[in-house]
Amino acid sequence: xFENSHESRTNLSELGEFGLIDHLTKNFSPKLESxxxxxxxxxxxxxxxxxxxxxxxxxxxxxxxxxxSYMPLKHLGYKAxxxxxxxxxxxxxxxxxxTVSIAVSNRFPVEALEELYAGIQLxxxxxxxxxxxxxxxxxxxxxxxxxxxxxxxxxxxxxxRSGAKPNDLLVLTGDIGAAYMGLQVLEREKEVFKANPxxxxxxxxxxxxxxxxxxxxxxxxxxxxxxALEVKPTSMIDISDGLSSEIIHxxxxxxxxxxxxxxxxxxxxxxxxxxxxxxIDSTTIALSGGEDxxxxxxxDQKDFDKIKGNPNLTVIGxxxxxxxxxxxxxxxxxxxxxxxxxxxxxxxxxN
Amino acid sequence: xFENSHESRTNLSELGEFGLIDHLTKNFSPKLESxxxxxxxxxxxxxxxxxxxxxxxxxxxxxxxxxxSYMPLKHLGYKAxxxxxxxxxxxxxxxxxxTVSIAVSNRFPVEALEELYAGIQLxxxxxxxxxxxxxxxxxxxxxxxxxxxxxxxxxxxxxxRSGAKPNDLLVLTGDIGAAYMGLQVLEREKEVFKANPxxxxxxxxxxxxxxxxxxxxxxxxxxxxxxALEVKPTSMIDISDGLSSEIIHxxxxxxxxxxxxxxxxxxxxxxxxxxxxxxIDSTTIALSGGEDxxxxxxxDQKDFDKIKGNPNLTVIGxxxxxxxxxxxxxxxxxxxxxxxxxxxxxxxxxN
Numbered sequence: 001x002f003e004n005s006h007e008s009r010t011n012l013s014e015l016g017e018f019g020l021i022d023h024l025t026k027n028f029s030p031k032l033e034s035x036x037x038x039x040x041x042x043x044x045x046x047x048x049x050x051x052x053x054x055x056x057x058x059x060x061x062x063x064x065x066x067x068x069s070y071m072p073l074k075h076l077g078y079k080a081x082x083x084x085x086x087x088x089x090x091x092x093x094x095x096x097x098x099t100v101s102i103a104v105s106n107r108f109p110v111e112a113l114e115e116l117y118a119g120i121q122l123x124x125x126x127x128x129x130x131x132x133x134x135x136x137x138x139x140x141x142x143x144x145x146x147x148x149x150x151x152x153x154x155x156x157x158x159x160x161r162s163g164a165k166p167n168d169l170l171v172l173t174g175d176i177g178a179a180y181m182g183l184q185v186l187e188r189e190k191e192v193f194k195a196n197p198x199x200x201x202x203x204x205x206x207x208x209x210x211x212x213x214x215x216x217x218x219x220x221x222x223x224x225x226x227x228a229l230e231v232k233p234t235s236m237i238d239i240s241d242g243l244s245s246e247i248i249h250x251x252x253x254x255x256x257x258x259x260x261x262x263x264x265x266x267x268x269x270x271x272x273x274x275x276x277x278x279x280i281d282s283t284t285i286a287l288s289g290g291e292d293x294x295x296x297x298x299x300d301q302k303d304f305d306k307i308k309g310n311p312n313l314t315v316i317g318x319x320x321x322x323x324x325x326x327x328x329x330x331x332x333x334x335x336x337x338x339x340x341x342x343x344x345x346x347x348x349x350x351n
Numbered sequence: 352x353f354e355n356s357h358e359s360r361t362n363l364s365e366l367g368e369f370g371l372i373d374h375l376t377k378n379f380s381p382k383l384e385s386x387x388x389x390x391x392x393x394x395x396x397x398x399x400x401x402x403x404x405x406x407x408x409x410x411x412x413x414x415x416x417x418x419x420s421y422m423p424l425k426h427l428g429y430k431a432x433x434x435x436x437x438x439x440x441x442x443x444x445x446x447x448x449x450t451v452s453i454a455v456s457n458r459f460p461v462e463a464l465e466e467l468y469a470g471i472q473l474x475x476x477x478x479x480x481x482x483x484x485x486x487x488x489x490x491x492x493x494x495x496x497x498x499x500x501x502x503x504x505x506x507x508x509x510x511x512r513s514g515a516k517p518n519d520l521l522v523l524t525g526d527i528g529a530a531y532m533g534l535q536v537l538e539r540e541k542e543v544f545k546a547n548p549x550x551x552x553x554x555x556x557x558x559x560x561x562x563x564x565x566x567x568x569x570x571x572x573x574x575x576x577x578x579a580l581e582v583k584p585t586s587m588i589d590i591s592d593g594l595s596s597e598i599i600h601x602x603x604x605x606x607x608x609x610x611x612x613x614x615x616x617x618x619x620x621x622x623x624x625x626x627x628x629x630x631i632d633s634t635t636i637a638l639s640g641g642e643d644x645x646x647x648x649x650x651d652q653k654d655f656d657k658i659k660g661n662p663n664l665t666v667i668g669x670x671x672x673x674x675x676x677x678x679x680x681x682x683x684x685x686x687x688x689x690x691x692x693x694x695x696x697x698x699x700x701x702n
Contacts, residue, residue: 041512042441043407050401056394057450059486090393099408135410146497161392
């Protein structure tokens with residue numbers, strides 16, 4: 001889509017590798033005290049003053065993780081940063097820095113990459129994160145983005161996946177399933193557009209779910225909220241692959257069982273109505289949809305009063321003994337084994 | 352080449368994304384005290400006890416940065432780590448951790464990726480570095496490796512590119528040009544092999560230069576050597592793109608001029624003889640070849656006695672005032688402007 005959306009079109013070869021990275025990052029200026037040196041040297045230099053350093057990395061590939069026919073490049077840049085910051089927040093930490101590397105084919109003009117970097121820059125600005133380096137190179141096909149996020153936390157604040165204990169409460173931020181249903185709507189519209197390029201889609205009623213897919217927001221607010229509430233999560237993870245898959249990660253890492261209550265799963269009304277329209281079970285979407293970038297964590301029961309009634313937080317289940325296994329308790333009070341059926345790029349491509 | 356070199360061939364889809372990364376990294380176990388948590392969580396957790404954190408990242412793409420027809424996968428894994436550790440050493444720091452992400456098409460069996468990770472693991476072992484995470488995903492074509500290296504240094508030890516002062520000495524470790532000439536030999540043999548698959552190449556005389564291309568070693572030894580000699584480089588960079596390009600980086604960052612003496616450039620005899628064979632000027636190769644992963648740095652003149660006679664270190668020039676520009680002083684005492692003609696993946700592909 002971007003091929004037609006720019007009046008000017010500068011070929012990548014006009015800038016060369018060094019010129020390109022300089023050009024794309026010229027508006028990025030480090031702001032944090034912890035950034036001693038960002039870019040322009042062999043490595044970035046950071047100072048976390050004795051706090052622990054957190055590092056996470058993710059790859060996003062065209063044709064596997066995103067489809068440029070409905071993902072604007074600015075949104076893609078924004079989302080690539082979100083996906084990685086989310087991993088730092090899922091440690092109950094503060095995200096502070098990112099490196100962004102891209103491999104890109106010559107079909108992309110410089111102006112398209114400017115859009116991508118505008119989205120990266122916006123994400124850095126809103127999330128108070130410094131970009132500290134990266135690499136650009138040519139690819140033989142498509143666009144690939146590799147982001148490494150860096151953050152920090154006091155040792156005693158860090159929430160691992162492995163600390164859940166039986167009788168802890170299982171808590172979810174926000175609501176889930178919307179990002180996946182947003183993708184379904186976008187894919188349906190793409191097919192409609194292919195069949196009839198003059199069709200004028202009315203997507204107003206889908207605004208929320210499409211935004212959740214195209215412009216997800218990582219839960220930067222949750223670690224400071226928990227600190228203010230004086231709650232230290234016993235375990236924590238972010239929802240990238242789907243709720244059931246993430247619950248299983250926490251249970252396996254903590255060597256516990258888990259009970260999830262279907263009736264407690266927070267769904268936005270827009271998700272419920274679009275699931276009806278698509279004739280899909282909304283619980284299935286909540287369990288397996290993925291890409292919501294909400295946080296899932298466990299807390300000691302004694303902390304329940306501290307989080308009770310907070311509109312950001314929903315208790316959706318509790319931790320059990322390992323031998324009890326991991327289950328979904330349905331509205332009809334059936335006990336079904338939880339199955340990881342998260343989004344799996346490797347299998348999707350092979351099948 | 353690897354397609355035929357394995358008896359068994361396990362399709363990637365048999366493992367899936369989570370299974371694959373678990374399988375490939377099962378033999379990696381963190382050893383450093385600074386590694387609080389590696390892998391199996393949303394982010395890795397590191398503790399550098401108040402030292403500054405160093406971060407560097409690089410992408411390697413098939414068809415752009417490497418050619419699997421002569422680059423064995425184990426060597427590729429090793430080299431991908433070296434390229435990144437070299438950036439940490441170039442800050443005069445200690446490399447301690449890497450994350451490795453790969454995007455890979457289905458034409459690679461699991462056994463091929465095991466080779467790749469065997470090389471990564473060997474590099475981590477020899478260089479005393481912990482692997483702390485990464486990502487694997489499918490690609491529509493080829494193999495892509497993204498490595499982020501992490502290290503640390505005391506604040507006052509860090510050598511930036513920007514600290515050179517007029518009259519400082521310009522010092523190079525080891526010798527250069529060999530990696531580039533190794534590549535020329537490998538490319539020639541590939542053409543010979545295409546023309547006559549039964550040809551038995553005798554590559555004995557090229558062992559050193561081919562090893563420098565296929566299995567480069569980063570200069571882990573140099574930061575501790577400099578510390579032992581009580582020399583703090585005023586500026587420092589590694590040789591990835593070629594000597595002239597790196598000298599220009601130091602000069603531009605430091606706002607100085609530079610004089611490089613042709614007669615001082617350290618060349619291995621094998622490089623000189625293969626340059627004669629290929630009828631290429633060896634100085635041109637030294638200036639523009641790249642991929643040597645030696646370190647280039649500047650020191651105060653008063654430190655000359657401390658490094659004098661050290662077989663690892665050669666004084667190849669000196670720093671001048673910015674207005675004097677950057678020059679090569681030839682054997683015939685001509686003064687030629689230094690030009691950055693380093694290897695440039697973006698331009699190479701476009702031309």
